[in-house]
Amino acid sequence: MSRLLYLGLTMFMVISIVLMGCSGGDKEVNSKGDSEASNGTNEAQEMTFWTFQGLHIDFFEDANKRWNEANPDRQIKLKLESFPYDEMHNNLLLALQSGVGAPDIVDIEVNRFPNFLQGDIQLEPLNDIIEPEIDSFVKSRFEIYGKDGQYYGAPTHVGASVAFYNKEIFEEAGVNPDDIKTYDDFVEIGKVIKSETGKPMLPIFTNGFWEFYPMISQHDSDFFNSKGEVTLDNEENEEVLQYLYDLIYKHEIGVLAPGGHHEDEEFFAFMNDGGAASLIMPSWYASRFVSYMPDLAGKMVIKPMPAWEEGGNRSAGMGGTGTAVTKQAKDVELAKEFLAFAKLSKESNIRIYELLGFDPPRHDVWDSPQLREPNEFTAYFGDGLFDMLIGVKDEINPLNITKLTPLARDLIETNVLHNTLREKTQTPAEALKQAADELRSR
Numbered sequence: 001m002s003r004l005l006y007l008g009l010t011m012f013m014v015i016s017i018v019l020m021g022c023s024g025g026d027k028e029v030n031s032k033g034d035s036e037a038s039n040g041t042n043e044a045q046e047m048t049f050w051t052f053q054g055l056h057i058d059f060f061e062d063a064n065k066r067w068n069e070a071n072p073d074r075q076i077k078l079k080l081e082s083f084p085y086d087e088m089h090n091n092l093l094l095a096l097q098s099g100v101g102a103p104d105i106v107d108i109e110v111n112r113f114p115n116f117l118q119g120d121i122q123l124e125p126l127n128d129i130i131e132p133e134i135d136s137f138v139k140s141r142f143e144i145y146g147k148d149g150q151y152y153g154a155p156t157h158v159g160a161s162v163a164f165y166n167k168e169i170f171e172e173a174g175v176n177p178d179d180i181k182t183y184d185d186f187v188e189i190g191k192v193i194k195s196e197t198g199k200p201m202l203p204i205f206t207n208g209f210w211e212f213y214p215m216i217s218q219h220d221s222d223f224f225n226s227k228g229e230v231t232l233d234n235e236e237n238e239e240v241l242q243y244l245y246d247l248i249y250k251h252e253i254g255v256l257a258p259g260g261h262h263e264d265e266e267f268f269a270f271m272n273d274g275g276a277a278s279l280i281m282p283s284w285y286a287s288r289f290v291s292y293m294p295d296l297a298g299k300m301v302i303k304p305m306p307a308w309e310e311g312g313n314r315s316a317g318m319g320g321t322g323t324a325v326t327k328q329a330k331d332v333e334l335a336k337e338f339l340a341f342a343k344l345s346k347e348s349n350i351r352i353y354e355l356l357g358f359d360p361p362r363h364d365v366w367d368s369p370q371l372r373e374p375n376e377f378t379a380y381f382g383d384g385l386f387d388m389l390i391g392v393k394d395e396i397n398p399l400n401i402t403k404l405t406p407l408a409r410d411l412i413e414t415n416v417l418h419n420t421l422r423e424k425t426q427t428p429a430e431a432l433k434q435a436a437d438e439l440r441s442r
Contacts, residue, residue: 153322
């Protein structure tokens, strides 16, 4: 096949992907902002926004409406589209590489972000909108979306990981989640709960690493060290994976999570039916409880994670979404101004908490009274939620994100957790070494 024909077919594929829009049942939402300025003469600038998380649609729809109210002569008509996680990131990479079909603005998940910082970067540097505000933010939240002194993504949250406890199950067993200080306590109370209620303490994911990753971060570990060297198979990570294995097969208080993934409908149904007493996840998962597990409203409480030892870290900064402007944006400067308005301003960071329940990365809003007012998250989980999140913010280790992070995640989710916890074909040490060797060979 000639190179010209290959390029032509690639461009055709990208255009077809964009025209297909949102597939797999994900919704496509148009902004409620007016399509024309208030004087009825200025036509609105159309922009496209892609995300892999449907819950972010409402946030950006709200930002578009607020922008249009504040800028009657610079209206934006934002077309918002939500795609499945892998599909969106793969389509975006293809569109950027081919030079056609990319959105103006896009959410990119933190573990996939390094894929878009290789070679001729097709994202716009955002330093001109970030640097004037960065002293008001948790700076590390920008660094994970940066390269060579340039920032390419605006963060969505701090991402403090927490323990979600079903207080109804705890009360039935006659135990208190406040008595869990360490992972040893977690085991002992889990045994009481299993004995008294028959319910497992913890569902454990095998197609998602959002339990394993926070727990190794608490252990002062990571997949890579600060120099980018592979440390996935170190002693600390092996201990964490062995702990998860023992919860299931030794202590018999853990259970393989139905569906294997934290976004699986089968898992939502399992938890919604009171299937387990607890869940360890980043705090952004609160929005999943509110949206997909309505029967647990008023039954769940959020507490700091157990520590590996008394006085140890009780949280980890996990996950993240960097919102970027692509070089294919129709009006790059307007797109950047809108992004600054939507995610970098004080008001937008307050809205991050009010609409999504996330801990906003802009620290100068943490004392704002709006973050203590009742909302759908306090109605679901109870009061004091934000104060608890702020209470663990200094117990969060930085993450070492490298160009191999996407591969590390894939290896953990498709091989390591599956082989050790579900199939039991490898020991934790064997599975971690095999994955680490694969990373070192790249």
